[in-house]
Amino acid sequence: MPTISKTRFVIAVPDLKSSAAFYRDVLGFTIDQISDSGWLFYTSGDCIIMAGECPDAIPPRKLGDHSYFAYLQIDEIDSFYASVLAWDAEICKTIRDEPWGMREFGLVTVDGHRIMFAAPKS
Numbered sequence: 001m002p003t004i005s006k007t008r009f010v011i012a013v014p015d016l017k018s019s020a021a022f023y024r025d026v027l028g029f030t031i032d033q034i035s036d037s038g039w040l041f042y043t044s045g046d047c048i049i050m051a052g053e054c055p056d057a058i059p060p061r062k063l064g065d066h067s068y069f070a071y072l073q074i075d076e077i078d079s080f081y082a083s084v085l086a087w088d089a090e091i092c093k094t095i096r097d098e099p100w101g102m103r104e105f106g107l108v109t110v111d112g113h114r115i116m117f118a119a120p121k122s
Contacts, residue, residue: 006046006048007046007047007048008047008048008049008050009047009048009049009050009069009070010049010050010052011049011050011051011052011060011069011111011113012051012052012053012054012057012060013051013052013053013054013060013111013113014053014054014055014057014059014111015053015055015111016038016039016040016051016052016053018110018111019040019051019109019110019111020040020042020051021110022109022110022111023042023049023051023109024042025087026084026087026089027042027044027084028044028083029042029043029044029049030042030043030044031043038052038053039051039052039053047070047072049070059111059112060109060111060112060113061108061112062112063112067108067112067113067114068106068113068114068115068116069113069114069115070115070116071115071116071118072115072116072117072118073118073119073120074117074118074119075119076119077095077103077104077105077117077118077119078095078103080117081095081105081117084107089107089108090107090108091105091106091107091108092106092107092108092114093105093106093116097121101120101121102118102119102120102121103118103119103120103121104116104117104118104119105117
């Protein structure tokens with residue numbers, strides 16, 4: 001069985017420009033252009049999100065539970081949570097300690113995708 005060495009996520013977004021601004025300004029990702037103008041790569045640490053503009057696709061908000069696409073383990077979760085609140089980001093799960101040993105919160109991106117952020121409880 002091979003070992004997974006890096007993760008990449010592929011998402012469809014209705015508006016690439018507003019999506020990129022959210023990931024850059026609210027979540028702190030670096031935005032990388034590639035040779036295809038319909039795609040941008042959002043990078044933070046070892047995480048890369050490959051975003052393709054698909055204005056006619058089902059809006060992520062209408063996918064219900066299936067709009068979750070990532071569970072990202074980070075450091076300094078409390079200060080990061082405070083920073084996304086300062087941007088008035090939509091929170092779908094307030095920060096809390098969970099019985100499985102993680103402190104986590106969930107947010108909804110400007111596109112309607114949901115991401116869970118977590119850190120091991122100290």
